[in-house]
Structures are given as C-alpha cells and as structure tokens.
Amino acid sequence: MGAISLYAKASPDFAQKLAHSLELLKSSAATYSPLTQASSLGAEDMVVTHLLQEAGIDCSIFVLDTGMLHAETLALVGRIEERYQRKVDIYRPVESAASAFVQTNGPDAMYKSLELRKACCHIRKMEPLERALAGKNGWLTGLRREQSSARAEVHDIEQQAERVKVNPLADWTWGDVWHYISLNAIPYNPLHDQFFPSIGCAPCTRAVTLGEDFRSGRWWWEQESAKECGLHVAADGTHEAQEPAAFEPLSSIIPIREIPA
Template sequence: MTAIELYARPSADFAARHAHAVALLQSAASEHRGRIVQATSLGAEDMVLTDLIARHTVGIAIGTLQTGALHAETLALIPRIEERYGLRVEIHEPDHAAVVHFVGRHGEKAMYESIELRKRCCAIRKLEPLSRMLDGREAWITGLRREQSHHRAEVPFRDLDDHGRVKLNPLADWSWNDIWHYIATNDVPYNPLHDQFYPSIGCAPCTRAIAVGEDFRAGRWWWEDEKAKECGLHVAQDTPPAVSMIGARP
C-alpha cells in the first residue's frame, strides 16, 4: 500500500489552509524579491512547497543540501524537480576536506557514538552548507509542521532565525493527511521511501522506517533520547543540547 493510499485525506478546512499557504508564499516572494529561497530536504512537505512555488509561478529559488550521505532515492528527486517544473535546484555540499577529516578521525559511524559527534557531523554536512545557501538572502522557506513532533508543536508561520532572517513555514498548520491529499491531487513527485514507512527522511545512516504506532520522527536518530532529535537546522543556537542516549549502536 502506498503512502497516498494510507494517508491522502484532507482536513475539513484544507481549502483554507491551502489558500493561506499560497498567499504566504506570494507575499514573501514579493517582499523579499530575489532574496528568498526554499531550503528543501526533498521530503513530502518540501515537495508540496516546491509544487506550490512552481504552480503559482512564485519567484522563490529552490535549494537543497547534498550532505554526501543521502539515500539514492532522495537524490533522484533533484533531476525530477528540474525536469517537471523547469526550475534549477541549487545544490550545496559540505566542505570536502572537513568531511574527510571528521570521518578519518571518528569513523563512518561516529554519529552512533555520542550526541556530540552526531551533532558535529550534522554541523559539517548540514549547518555549514545551509549558511552558504542563506548567505545574502533575507528569507527562507521550510516545510516545518506543528504535527511533526512535540518540539515543533508551536511552529509559527513566520519567525526570525538566529541571524535575523525571516523564516517562513507555510505548511505549519497542515496535517500529514493534508500533505498526501495535495500530493495525490496534484501528482507531485515524492520519495518512494515514503511508501516504505519512512515519513521523515534525512541522511541514510540516521533514518529508518517506523513501525505502526510510532511517532512521526521516530525513525530519525532513533538511538537518541527524544529531546535530542534535531540536527540544528531548526533549533535556536541558545537551545541547550540534550545529553542522554538510549539503546545501543545500531
């Protein structure tokens, strides 16, 4: 059974949520003309946003982080986006020497050893490339939703990041069912791993399928305490890191 078959059921007020998301994107594109980017993880939410941007000819650039550890299925979406929508996807990669140094010193499985090492890996592969993606830009778009986790339960539609840039979350009030309803209705390309019970997809070593009844993000960094489950892309710098670990190395 596909993710569409499992989840595609709109909320009663889906039309209003949809209209609000489109209006927010259009307003942001006008306000930050030429200086705004969608930072896409290529997950289901971000594919919806890319489709909205293309469908409504909103002037927002599309950028993604090629961490060097993504699933092949995730990477395959980049040419599909470019072919389907006629949009160029900016690809931002980590500093090669920094990755080589980290892996050489700590090994390919360093992320399983401690939260500190996992977050250092995220910093090299995600945070530093993101800083280059956002350099010179006034605003960015994310696929954050309140339903995704307790940590994100109060995600606003509009916020400021640690550098004072506008950070917009047009799908903040969308449900998982809304996401898949939109994908089904508009034939949006999506990662086939979603059909294998991967609702949240990051780097391959740090992502697994979830079981029935598990939380949406249970497949991300599953060996860590729930409070640690962020890579830093969407956490304020003054947020204290969690230090507890659960389970053993995968």
C-alpha cells in the first residue's frame, strides 16, 4: 500500500484549515515580503509549494542540499520546477568545511556523539540556511504541531530576531497532508511509500515500524529530546515559539507496517 492509501484521511474541519492556510499565506506575503519557502522536499513542504501556487503568491523556494540527501529527495527539485514553473534555489555546505569535518571525524561522525552530529548539521544545514535567509523578512516551513512533542507548540507565525517564521500547516494532521496531496495529485518522495514519514539525510533517516513515533526514524540512536538539527530550535535548545497557542493534542502514531521478527 502507498502512502496515500495508508494516510489520506481529512479532518472534519479540513476545509476550514485549508482556507485559513491560504489566508495566512496571502497575508504573510503582503506583510513580510520578501518571503521565501524552506523546502525539505517532504510531504508537508510539497503541500506548501502547491498552496503558494493556488494562492497566486510569487515566493522564492530554496532547498538545502546537504550532500547526503537521498536521490529520491533531490529528484523532486526538477518535478517542482516543471510542475509549477518556479525555480528552486539550491544551497550547499561550504565544500572545504564539509571535507575537513569528514577527514577529521570520519564519514560516520554523526553516530559517535550528539556534539559531532550537531556539528555536521551546522555545516550542512545551519550555515547554508543563514545564506538562504539573508535579506528575507520571513520564511515558510511545513512544521506541524502533530509531528513531535518538541513541535507541539508551533504557532502560525513565530517572531525571530531578524524575521518571522510562518507555519501554514501548523494545525494540519498527517491525514490532512495526504488528503490534500491526493486531491491535487501533488508529487511526493517515493520514500514515503516505504514507511519514511520524516526524511532527512540518508545516514540519519530510516523507515519506521508499527507503533513507532512519527520522527522515530530520524537520528534513531539518540534520545528523543535531542531529535532536532537546529533549524527549528532557539539557541537554548527550546522551540522558537513566542506566543501561546491553544490546540487539541494529536497522536503522533501513524499506521505503518510491522516488520516480522
């Protein structure tokens, strides 16, 4: 069974959520221009890209090519450009810094310690992100409250030091995401069909099994509290949300395969 067959199930109030997301995007584009979308090329970000098209918003899109992404992930760049006639900007790590890190710590450094894993994320994600966001007043993400306990207080708009982060899918469920993908025939990463709900760098992502949490396939060798790369956390390690939000907690358990013993 594919991801659409497994997951596409809209919330009873999906129409209202969709209308709110579109209005949020339109108001954000008017208020925080220049605005850009940070796309991980995951299911949520493919939905955000489609929403931009539906809302008629001329917003740049960028991808952080860490040098360790799955081929299936990178293949979506061309599909976005062909489908939506929008150029996707690619930001890569500084080659000398990435090479020096691997030479010093080895290609498997991310498994050796949390400090080394975060150092790798800094070189491959955080530094390129700074370049991607330079000169922007706001950026769009596919963050959802349901994704993890660390993201349970994600708000529609979060104020950062130099810009705002806009999360148009904050109150969407996983079922909502796939319902919208199905309705609009949105291209998505085929790894989602192989039980990868959250997809990052290849060495740091695995498929999940029956009963596992949504993000359990990311950095699975670490404690749950450590499972962020730094893109969506404040300097003190907490989430960056700046204002209270009221929402009904949602389960992060998704229907997935059971691997035989």
